[in-house]
Amino acid sequence: MKTKPVLPTFAEIMSHDQSRVNSLQKRLRVNSDGNGLQGSNATHPANSGDSIGSPSYVVTLGFGTPKNDLTLVFDTGSDITLIHCYPQQDPIFNPSTSQTYKNLTCTSPQCSQLRRRGCATDTNICIYGVGYGDKSYTRGFFATETLTLIPSDVFPNFAFGCGLENVGLFRGAAGLLGLGCNALSLVGQTASKYGNYFSYCLPTFSSSSGTLAFGKEGGPKNSSSLKYTTLSTEPNRPSFYFIDVVAIKVAEQTLSISPSVFSSSGTIIDSGTTFTRLQPEAYAALRTSFQQHMTNYTMTQGAGPFDTCYDFSGHDTVVVPTITFVFAGYVEVPLDFFGILVTTSQTQGCLAFIGNMDASEDGIFGNLQQQTLDVVYDVAGGKLGFGARGCS
Incomplete structure (x- = not known):
């Protein structure tokens, strides 16, 4: 049975x-x-x-x-x-x-x-x-x-x-x-x-x-909608796929984050990590802007590693600001709703990102933020493609 x-x-x-993530960060350092x-x-x-x-x-x-x-x-x-x-x-x-x-x-x-x-x-x-x-x-x-x-x-x-x-x-x-x-x-x-x-x-x-x-x-049927950014690998850190984040937008506004914040440590894309990890300065800017757009909801105590959480009791619908990642080549990738807000209980939801403990740790673009996107790895061509609404 x-x-x-x-x-x-x-x-x-x-x-x-x-x-x-602890294992990835260790492997990325070694x-x-x-x-x-x-x-x-x-x-x-x-x-x-x-x-x-x-x-x-x-x-x-x-x-x-x-x-x-x-x-x-x-x-x-x-x-x-x-x-x-x-x-x-x-x-x-x-x-x-x-x-x-x-x-x-x-x-x-x-x-x-x-x-x-x-x-x-x-x-x-x-x-x-x-x-x-x-x-x-x-x-x-x-x-x-x-x-x-x-x-x-x-x-x-x-x-x-x-x-x-x-x-x-x-x-x-x-x-x-x-x-x-x-x-x-x-x-x-x-x-x-x-x-x-x-x-x-x-x-x-x-x-x-x-x-x-x-x-x-066998790739995406609507390949004409794909936008490509640079995909790279590093001989001393095998297996990982590196991408260049250049900016993050909240509600169509580019956050004030120096490009060096992303480039100094680097970012990988990973299908096995659930939640995206950001460099501390980048996460702080994202959190502040997100909170400014969520004043219609009551903030509540954090859940686990999440420090920006809300009590949605009494709300039939929840509206969150758009979050868009901008990759090298100014490739803009808007995230799905479920890549922005994670449900931690029947009435609570939290900003679905986690800040790294140290600025030297690599960023990780996780699978929750990749949901519903067509993601194309042209490894030989050195490029990564993103397409909206691939399996929504």
């Missing part, structure tokens, strides 16, 4: 999100040396993880021979794809039942590309390990398997982490689909087919009409 998934609480979502163990298209439905009790976005793909359909969290901030393998609890992938599973050796080219790796010297099997800021981790064999995106697009010898020890990870999902810019990510391993090009539209939590697509042909 299938049990109904237990939805994460607001506190659990915040704890998960903050732990992820210059890894790569040692030590510590024309085609394929389109898939991309849904909120609510159905499996996950606070992230998920997609279902085929894995192994015969094919198993696995639901994975997709993550633009991760290098490699990680699958819960036997003998873990459900949901799992059992490599012993697949005809095409193969462990990689310690001297294989794929193993040498891992940023954190080890070797089982008695068997010469490559070992991967990934740790996260909340002390959760995954460890296991680095292997290859057949990946099926759609029936016509099958990738043999796809390198992935077969997790034998997974602690505190990927609630409700069978693993994680790595979409970072690293050569071992799905984007890197399918580059010859899709040309380092993918896109998605993240639905709101009340909708299930999102998409994740690979290749230009």
Whole structure:
């Protein structure tokens, strides 16, 4: 009998999100040396993880021979794809039942590309390990398997982490689909087919009409409405996609924030972080302006990391000022209502942004602010496209 998934609480979502941000900030600061163990298209439905009790976005793909359909969290901030393998609890992938599973050796080219790796010297099997800021981790064999995106697009010898020890990870999902810019990510391993090009539209939590697509042909239908900004990567901080924020507007008015506030630390776009993190000075300016436009509502005590919250009791409708991010090339991206105000209780809502603790920490453009937008990653072309109302 299938049990109904237990939805994460607001506190659990915040704890998960903050732990992820702590891990990202640490990885962004560290210059890894790569040692030590510590024309085609394929389109898939991309849904909120609510159905499996996950606070992230998920997609279902085929894995192994015969094919198993696995639901994975997709993550633009991760290098490699990680699958819960036997003998873990459900949901799992059992490599012993697949005809095409193969462990990689310690001297294989794929193993040498891992940023954190080890070797089982008695068997010469490559070992991967990934740790996260909340002390959760995954460890296991680095292997290859057949990946099926759609029936016509099958990738043999796809390198992935077969997790034998997974602690505190990927609630409700069978693993994680790595979409970072690293050569071992799905984007890197399918580059010859899709040309380092993918896109998605993240639905709101009340909708299930999102998409994740690979290749230009599977991209947004209304491509003429896309506006492109610069997308960059950094060799010393692999996997992350960097974008240049130049301004923020509230109610069509540009906030008084020096461009150096954004450029001195940098900003990444991330599908796995829920709430956008801003440099302290940028967040202070946003908060002040937002409060000035919300005087018709009663401010109340903050909730968790949110310090700008309102009691909406007695209000049938709530009107908030527009918030627009301006990226390099003066690409303006207006945010959806649900990317501006987060509901923390039946009567309370808060400004859905969090200020970083230190000006040196990178900004993160999170998935809540990306909801309903077509987001196109033309990695080879060095540009990121935004389109309004992609899956609203």
